[in-house]
Amino acid sequence: MQPEEVKHLLQARIDGCEFHIQGEGCNFQVTAIGDVFEGMSPVKRQQLIYSALSEEIASGALHAITIKARTPAQWASASPDSDRA
Numbered sequence: 001m002q003p004e005e006v007k008h009l010l011q012a013r014i015d016g017c018e019f020h021i022q023g024e025g026c027n028f029q030v031t032a033i034g035d036v037f038e039g040m041s042p043v044k045r046q047q048l049i050y051s052a053l054s055e056e057i058a059s060g061a062l063h064a065i066t067i068k069a070r071t072p073a074q075w076a077s078a079s080p081d082s083d084r085a
Contacts, residue, residue, distance in 0.1 A: 001061055003028065006053070013052040026063035033075045045069035 003021040006028055010019045017034030030049055037045050046067045056062040070078070 001026065001028075001056070006030070006056075006062070009056065010049070010052055014048065026061060028062065028064070029066045030068070032067070032069045033072055034069075035071060037069050037071050037074075040069075042069070 003023060006023075007019050007021045010017070010021075010030070010032070014032070014034070014036065016036055017032050019033075020031040022029045032045075032049060036048070040048070046069065049067050049069060050057065050065070053062055053065065057065075
């Protein structure tokens with residue numbers, strides 16, 4: 001898969017989020033920014049992303065996914081030098 005394919009899948013399955021995807025093949029880094037994450041624990045945020053890609057993970061099209069899921073306020077306050085952890 002290509003990063004743009006992963007981005008389109010996520011945009012179609014999770015409303016109101018901005019996605020930044022890096023990687024290639026079956027290994028990707030997903031950064032998701034959206035109000036949908038407000039009040040969610042880090043685990044629940046990751047589960048939301050994983051569930052949106054469950055078909056691709058089950059088929060093997062996606063294998064390794066690293067996820068950063070932030071609210072817009074968290075994203076804006078993150079230091080650019082910290083890779084916006």
